[in-house]
Amino acid sequence: MPLSEQLATYAARRFDARRALLGERAGKAEALFPALAPDEAVLLRYHLATLPLTDAVDAPLEVLLAFARHALVLREGPAADLPEDLFVHYVATARVNNEPLQDCRGALWEELAPRVAGLDPERAVIEVNYWCAEMATYQSTDGRTLGAPGVIAGAAGRCGEESTLLVTALRAVGIPARQLYVPWWAHCDDNHAWVEAWAGGRWHYLGACEPEEALDRGWFTAASGRAPMVATRLFSDFGCDPADVVGRAGCTVLVNVTGSYAATTRLSVRVALPDGAPAAGATVAFEVLNMAGWRPLSVLTADEEGRCSVELGLGSVRAHASAGALMAEKDVDTAEVSEVELVLATAETPEAADAWHDVDVRAPEDHPAPSQPLSPEAAARGRVRKAVADESRGMRVVAMRSHAEQLARQAALVRPDDDAELVAHILEAARGNADAVYEFLAAGAEPERLALLATLAEKDYLDADPALLEGHLRAALASRDKNLDRETWERYVLCPRIGLEHLSAWRPAFPGALPEELARLIADDACAAWAWLAGRMSFSPAEHLAKLVGTPAGALACGEASEVTLRTLFVAACRSLGVPARLAPADGRAEVLADGRWACVEGKAASERTWPLCVSSPEGAPLVYGTDWGLARLGRAMQVGGQELWGFHQLDLWGCDPTALEVPAGTYRLTTTTRLPNGNQQAAELVFTVDGPAEVRARRRAPRPEDMLQRIPLPDAAPLLGGRGGLALLAFLEPAGEPTEHLLNELADAAGVVAAAGLSLTLVTREDAAGDPTLARALAALDAAGVPVTLARDDFSELPERLARRMFANPELLPLAVLVDARPAAEAPVGLFARGGYAVGTVELVLRLAALA
Numbered sequence: 001m002p003l004s005e006q007l008a009t010y011a012a013r014r015f016d017a018r019r020a021l022l023g024e025r026a027g028k029a030e031a032l033f034p035a036l037a038p039d040e041a042v043l044l045r046y047h048l049a050t051l052p053l054t055d056a057v058d059a060p061l062e063v064l065l066a067f068a069r070h071a072l073v074l075r076e077g078p079a080a081d082l083p084e085d086l087f088v089h090y091v092a093t094a095r096v097n098n099e100p101l102q103d104c105r106g107a108l109w110e111e112l113a114p115r116v117a118g119l120d121p122e123r124a125v126i127e128v129n130y131w132c133a134e135m136a137t138y139q140s141t142d143g144r145t146l147g148a149p150g151v152i153a154g155a156a157g158r159c160g161e162e163s164t165l166l167v168t169a170l171r172a173v174g175i176p177a178r179q180l181y182v183p184w185w186a187h188c189d190d191n192h193a194w195v196e197a198w199a200g201g202r203w204h205y206l207g208a209c210e211p212e213e214a215l216d217r218g219w220f221t222a223a224s225g226r227a228p229m230v231a232t233r234l235f236s237d238f239g240c241d242p243a244d245v246v247g248r249a250g251c252t253v254l255v256n257v258t259g260s261y262a263a264t265t266r267l268s269v270r271v272a273l274p275d276g277a278p279a280a281g282a283t284v285a286f287e288v289l290n291m292a293g294w295r296p297l298s299v300l301t302a303d304e305e306g307r308c309s310v311e312l313g314l315g316s317v318r319a320h321a322s323a324g325a326l327m328a329e330k331d332v333d334t335a336e337v338s339e340v341e342l343v344l345a346t347a348e349t350p351e352a353a354d355a356w357h358d359v360d361v362r363a364p365e366d367h368p369a370p371s372q373p374l375s376p377e378a379a380a381r382g383r384v385r386k387a388v389a390d391e392s393r394g395m396r397v398v399a400m401r402s403h404a405e406q407l408a409r410q411a412a413l414v415r416p417d418d419d420a421e422l423v424a425h426i427l428e429a430a431r432g433n434a435d436a437v438y439e440f441l442a443a444g445a446e447p448e449r450l451a452l453l454a455t456l457a458e459k460d461y462l463d464a465d466p467a468l469l470e471g472h473l474r475a476a477l478a479s480r481d482k483n484l485d486r487e488t489w490e491r492y493v494l495c496p497r498i499g500l501e502h503l504s505a506w507r508p509a510f511p512g513a514l515p516e517e518l519a520r521l522i523a524d525d526a527c528a529a530w531a532w533l534a535g536r537m538s539f540s541p542a543e544h545l546a547k548l549v550g551t552p553a554g555a556l557a558c559g560e561a562s563e564v565t566l567r568t569l570f571v572a573a574c575r576s577l578g579v580p581a582r583l584a585p586a587d588g589r590a591e592v593l594a595d596g597r598w599a600c601v602e603g604k605a606a607s608e609r610t611w612p613l614c615v616s617s618p619e620g621a622p623l624v625y626g627t628d629w630g631l632a633r634l635g636r637a638m639q640v641g642g643q644e645l646w647g648f649h650q651l652d653l654w655g656c657d658p659t660a661l662e663v664p665a666g667t668y669r670l671t672t673t674t675r676l677p678n679g680n681q682q683a684a685e686l687v688f689t690v691d692g693p694a695e696v697r698a699r700r701r702a703p704r705p706e707d708m709l710q711r712i713p714l715p716d717a718a719p720l721l722g723g724r725g726g727l728a729l730l731a732f733l734e735p736a737g738e739p740t741e742h743l744l745n746e747l748a749d750a751a752g753v754v755a756a757a758g759l760s761l762t763l764v765t766r767e768d769a770a771g772d773p774t775l776a777r778a779l780a781a782l783d784a785a786g787v788p789v790t791l792a793r794d795d796f797s798e799l800p801e802r803l804a805r806r807m808f809a810n811p812e813l814l815p816l817a818v819l820v821d822a823r824p825a826a827e828a829p830v831g832l833f834a835r836g837g838y839a840v841g842t843v844e845l846v847l848r849l850a851a852l853a
Contacts, residue, residue: 001080007088008042010238014049018056021543022048023558025057032061039075043068047094050236051101052251053543054550054565055094057558058504059101066103067094070172078174085239086198090176093235096164097179097193098548099147100463100502108148108172116173121199122215125175129211132166133389134396136209141459143547144500150463153432155397162208163193170197178232180205180257183297184290186228186315187363187679187808189627191290192220196232196257203260205369211389213382214372219805224261225367226679228288228313229297231256246310247300250544250642254298256311261369267332268309268339271302271321278306279323279344283643286310287318289361289681292630292673293650294318299639315364322646325636329647333362347634347646347667356684356699363679366712383797400431407438414442418450426453430461440466448473448494455495460503471508472496479511481578492580492593498571499564499583501549509553510576522577526592530601533570537561541642563638564588570601586651586663587633608664614695615658615670625653627675629698634667658698665691672700677833678710679808705848708833715828716802717820720762720792725822727850728760728829732800732816735765735772739838740815746843748778751785754843757850760788766796804836813837819846821853 019026029048033041047064048056055064071079071092079091094101112131116124139156148168151157157165163179170177176198184191196203199215207218224230233252237245246256258264267286271279282302287294297317300308314335319342321328326344374382408424415423423441430437441449443466452473456464476494484493496503511519521529538560544550550565552572561569567583567590574581580593589605591598600606615631617623625631632648639645648669653661668690673683682701688694721728733740747754747761754761761782769775770791782789794800803818804811813836822829833849835842 001075003039003042003075004084007046007084007238008038010236011042011046011049014236015045018049018053018543021053021540021558021560022056025061029061032065036065037072039072040065040068043071043092046088046092046236050238050251051093051095052235052545052548053540053558053560054545054548054554055101057560058551058554063101063103064094067105068092070105070109074174079176082174082176082198086176088238089234089236090178090198091171091174093171095235095545096167097145097160097233098545099145099161099164100150102147102149104147104149105168105172108169112169112173121175122204124173125170125197125199125204125206125215126211126213128169128173128175129166129206129209130385130389132162132169132209133211133386134392136162136165137390137393138162138209142457142500144457144459144502145547146459146462150433150459153430154459154462155393155400155431159208160193163195166195166206166208170195175199178203180230180232182224182227182230184228184288184295185223185226186288186290186313186361187223187226189291189675192223194218194220194224211382211386212374213378213385214374216370216372217374219801219811221371222366222368222806223808225263225369226313226315226364227258227262228315228317228364229256229286229310230258230261231298247298248542249299250541250546252545258311258313262313262364263367264311264313265334265338266309266311267317267319267334267337268307269302269319269321270339270341271306271323271328272341272343273323274326274343274345276343278302278304279321280304280306282306282321282323282344283639283645284308284342285320285639285645285647286312287320289316289318289359289671289673289683291626292628292671293626293632294320294648294671295650296639299643299645301643313364316361320645320647322644325646327646331359331361335362335364354686354697356686358701359683359685361673361681361683363681366710387797397431400434401428404428404430404434407434411438411441415445415450417447422454423450426450426461429458430464433462433464436466437461437464440464440469443470446473446477448477448490451490452476452494452496455491456497460497464503468503468505469496471505475507475510475576479576479578484578484580488580488593492582493575493578495575498568498575499549499588500547501551501565501568504551504553506552506572507576510573513553513556514573514576518573519577522574522579526574526579526581526594526599526601527606529573530570530590530606531603533573534566534603537566537569539563539566539638539642541638544642586653586656588652605664608666610662610664611690612693613661613663613690615661616695616697617658618697618699623658623672623698625656625658628672628700629658630671630673631661631663632669632671633663634669663690670696670698672698674701674703676703676707677808677835678707680707682707705845706852708845708849709852710807710832711821712807712831713828714803714806714818714820714831716799716806717818717829717831718822720764720790720794721820721822721829722762722790724760724788724790726758726760727853728762728820728822729754729846730762730764730803730818730820732764732794732796732814733769733775734814735769735775737814739813741774742838742840743815743817743842744774744778746841748781750843750847751778751781751787753847754782755785755787757847759847759850760790762790762792764792764794764800766794768793803831804834807831807834809834810836817842817846819849819853 151165167177181193204215271282285296321342328342404427552569555561571581801811819833
């Protein structure tokens, strides 16, 4: 089916509007258009006009053309009957999120087309997800997003990468798909991404690389119903219903789909200036407390009347507005409030150094999203198929490791002076990309080859290109400053990795492409060099994608750079001239090494003095950043939609010693939080000023026992309880594991109290563990006290994780202890409390909670 004139006109108009920013790329594309088929030209023009400017400038035209041609093949086949807007946004569009743009859809089609041939749309989606499970499983990694080839090479990825793989695979066979994401959960510290696929005339959700025998199912079914916001992004507004668009973030259109998962309301905000006049154009952020800091769910711009609104789940949010250096914020429970007024004012620091402010934060109530039922037969069939997928993936990983070991042995022969253990580690980490990494390593005898590889992030090994690495090595060696010590040169000059950008070939282009004045200033005065570069680069927010960093060479060529791209460009320019430079670990600002110290080069910040700050714990227990406490600094920051927001912005202090911090002078907000089992938080905040050495004693709130109770139906727990009513402790154990040993010892020591509480026990293990001495001791003590105990078996393949996630406990930790109310009045057992892993006093806490139930 040919593309419409409407799309051709839209693409041409958007291309013309971007022509000046495209520079030479526009001319090259226009020279290519006449040689293309009409629809190829339309889609290529559409890609150049609507994808992030970084793609339009950096991606080879042949890669963008490959996406267009593959989409048009699908348009003549499986995607022929799709409405054009669905086809354009969810099949033809080249990008899913902020992954590297790689031509892989043709290869995925060759792999998957035979597997989905003849299947109805829903079964085709399920089949593709089984294939994805054969390719990858979940693994927490750094914030750079791999594309489908990198995820397949590593056989793992975080949720954003797994969902990018599944969306890419579905689009490759003509099935419309999109990535959905919760920017931040309200009930736990994290975020999540999953997939929706179009089948049978509507969208269905599924967990990427987590296949089941039906759609509209996933471990996040319950969690998504508690989401403060669920959204997806489009790379243009072609054919969009304005009612579906919540706003824009850079070059993307945000579609809010929270109402498909959760109970929602529309929160409206009016922002006023100090004199009461509407604050037209004010920046408004809707924030949620996550990882001990206020994180934005959505950032909007107020209209001429100072108003904006957004659909949100029912729970606590902070509405924050700013204009210039004026700000206002208010905590709101959206279940009770639908309108709020913010009057802008200057931020004030309390005079009292210990003026703590308590904040009670309520997460949305339990509200599982709609899901399809699964028959016992289908569930059993799914378990078998998932086990086969896991085995297949495991065999792939074993084969990749074996191949990496073989390459490591070859490397020891070719490069006998290298650190053999380091080489083996790098090649194993490269997994499916080990041949490419070995190709670079074995291409010469220079010791700097291994040194360069050692500077990269482990994820880089999965998609590193040997030609790109070779270019960096050659250019760095040609300009090496022999006066720099080896470690400094390797980490801050040779290293091609600057932040979380995708690796690119900037060094061979630099320093030749750098303006002479910039090169001179970098050598003489780094602060002046920053000012010179920042003053000559533009930023058009509507042309860019948040968290997609442009290549230094591309940014320099087009003169466009976001804040993070500008910093990356500056560091690349410095390194290409042999000047050690980096992005500051805490706040990401550009720094150069001067007189043995790292110095910020950015404007006023370059002259700011840093001071020691000690954040101490009142209990003496260590404070965990992002869990127990967070620190934010008052200032201005660019938001994803291009708005400037004046307020408190979180610092990146992960892994830092809170008692030995170095921070610039300024105003700070310290937030401490205690997360309750029901997802609510008891937080405390302190605003203070640092203008010399400072010490702050953190204050954490202690919850009451009744705050720890939940009431969540757990029908899956019923079979394990054997029909026994009353209160029960259901525990999934790993005998001989230290956490389980602790739990069993606590049960044995408290056997009499457990009996007096009328608590029965169901202890679940994978296999017969009656011979385990700690379990035997606990069983003897419980039996002597008259505690009813049931020993049960489960393969732990899904039940512990399902119960943990349903109770919003950590699903990755055992033992899992669940306090269950199975009194006759209940239709199904009700979960009151759950804890994964072990913490001192678990049994004591369970007994206290049982007394309250």
